[in-house]
Amino acid sequence: MAVGLFVLILLLRYSALDQPAVWDGSFGVFPAAETLVTNGFDYGNLLSQPGYQAAGPNVHSLSVVTLLTALVMLVVDGTAVFVTLHVLHFALAALAGAGVYRVGRHALPDRLAIAAAVAGIAAPVVMTQAGDIYLETPVLAATAWAADAMLRRRPAAAAVWASAAVLVKESGIIVALGLALFALVADGGARRRDALTVATAPSLLALLAMLVLQTGEGGFAFSLSGIVQTTGPSVRLTLNMPDMVALLALFLLLRPAVVDRPLVGDAERTEAAIRLEVLVRTLLLSFVVVHVVAGGFGFATLPRYWVQVVPFTVIGTTLVVRRLLTERTALIALAATTAVFVVNLNGTLYPSDGQNNFASLERSGEYAQLLDVHLATAAAITELPDDVPLFYGRAHHYWMTYPRSGYVDAPVVHGINVDATPRYADGDLADYPDDFYAVFDRGVPGSKALYDMLVAADLSPHHDAEVVTEITSGIHRALVFHVRSTG
Numbered sequence: 001m002a003v004g005l006f007v008l009i010l011l012l013r014y015s016a017l018d019q020p021a022v023w024d025g026s027f028g029v030f031p032a033a034e035t036l037v038t039n040g041f042d043y044g045n046l047l048s049q050p051g052y053q054a055a056g057p058n059v060h061s062l063s064v065v066t067l068l069t070a071l072v073m074l075v076v077d078g079t080a081v082f083v084t085l086h087v088l089h090f091a092l093a094a095l096a097g098a099g100v101y102r103v104g105r106h107a108l109p110d111r112l113a114i115a116a117a118v119a120g121i122a123a124p125v126v127m128t129q130a131g132d133i134y135l136e137t138p139v140l141a142a143t144a145w146a147a148d149a150m151l152r153r154r155p156a157a158a159a160v161w162a163s164a165a166v167l168v169k170e171s172g173i174i175v176a177l178g179l180a181l182f183a184l185v186a187d188g189g190a191r192r193r194d195a196l197t198v199a200t201a202p203s204l205l206a207l208l209a210m211l212v213l214q215t216g217e218g219g220f221a222f223s224l225s226g227i228v229q230t231t232g233p234s235v236r237l238t239l240n241m242p243d244m245v246a247l248l249a250l251f252l253l254l255r256p257a258v259v260d261r262p263l264v265g266d267a268e269r270t271e272a273a274i275r276l277e278v279l280v281r282t283l284l285l286s287f288v289v290v291h292v293v294a295g296g297f298g299f300a301t302l303p304r305y306w307v308q309v310v311p312f313t314v315i316g317t318t319l320v321v322r323r324l325l326t327e328r329t330a331l332i333a334l335a336a337t338t339a340v341f342v343v344n345l346n347g348t349l350y351p352s353d354g355q356n357n358f359a360s361l362e363r364s365g366e367y368a369q370l371l372d373v374h375l376a377t378a379a380a381i382t383e384l385p386d387d388v389p390l391f392y393g394r395a396h397h398y399w400m401t402y403p404r405s406g407y408v409d410a411p412v413v414h415g416i417n418v419d420a421t422p423r424y425a426d427g428d429l430a431d432y433p434d435d436f437y438a439v440f441d442r443g444v445p446g447s448k449a450l451y452d453m454l455v456a457a458d459l460s461p462h463h464d465a466e467v468v469t470e471i472t473s474g475i476h477r478a479l480v481f482h483v484r485s486t487g
Helices: 002-012 029-038 043-047 064-075 079-104 110-122 124-130 136-151 155-168 170-186 192-215 224-239 242-258 267-295 303-308 310-322 327-343 365-382 394-401 447-459
Strands: 390-392 415-417 435-440 463-473 476-485
Touching (some): 029 043, 064 079, 079 110, 079 267, 079 310, 110 124, 110 310, 110 327, 124 136, 124 303, 124 310, 124 365, 136 155, 136 170, 136 267, 136 310, 155 192, 170 192, 224 242, 224 303, 242 267, 242 310, 267 303, 267 310, 310 327, 365 463, 394 415, 447 463, 447 476
Parallel strands (some): 390 415
Antiparallel strands (some): 435 476, 463 476
């Protein structure tokens, strides 16, 4: 199963094999990994450095994926880093799919479990992350194998896998909490010890990681207002994946209406189906609760976060369908769903979400055109004179500062990140020098300050703002301006 899925992933995501780190991977994992390689794997040094809020490398510093990335950097260089890491992530995605298959086998016949696993991995947001070098795919793999262990009533093994999820990313705690709730609900509270077993070690690891990060400069402050502020963006970003929303709605809304029906032609599996449906629901509930809390730290729920639960939603939806339709019909439905997913792999069927919004475009491979803009912008920046001040946003700062991410060959040291420099964060033209370059990309943090400054320069009778480079790919665009005082 894993080998077949690896081949499928390789075929569908082959174009990403030499792709550099993208977006959050280039902000988090790669800067931290490069810093580890540079400082001789001195974690104390890395953890004492600024975090994301101050545009430093102390982001996902404790993740095992960061360590893996650093170890690969230590052995190979250049494009070989990306090829090696992509192959490893393809393998992790295949491992995740094999785990999803094993989960499905608890209540589905073999061919339906295979079809559900393939559909779950082929979902655009899941397949997209399988081709990126980041955290979501390893978390999914750990989640799937933890769920399988819990269904087999092996809570200690589930705890190991849940701990692995946390060691990849703190939000991996979702699986531990979801499985603990499952142990309490599915067996009528008779498995309280199982709930404690699966939740204790991952919870302690997550708490320790948060404490370590909060003592350094990588911490974040919690506020109830943050939950309010992130709810709107979280809902909007989720609704931008109508196929995933349809799956969720089908499972959550239709299941109560069919819960008393046995599986068509397979009544003996109904009890196992109920148990598996409970697991899917507790994982979804844990996912929602954890991400609502994360909103208090300022994190909206991005499309790629859903990777952790999408394949389980496919399984849950399949079980609901089986209460209404025969196995053969359900198999046809899964095959059709997979075909739609593959057709939509690059967002062909999604509504447009406007320009340069990478976080939203990660719902599918449609982000590739925007990545082209990012790479071309980085190349344009390296051609600018280094004796003239240069201003840009947070993303450009990371790409220019950490060359192992794949955007430049050497650090660009004269650039200024307006998003983390208070003097320029208000976009006041009076704070800028008489002669400088500015890079504008509307999707990059800091773009508003740059936009305000550039509008003021364009309107000012004492300044000249000239576009020296325009980079476009599809609907995406970035501009490089040369601004000079005319007296």
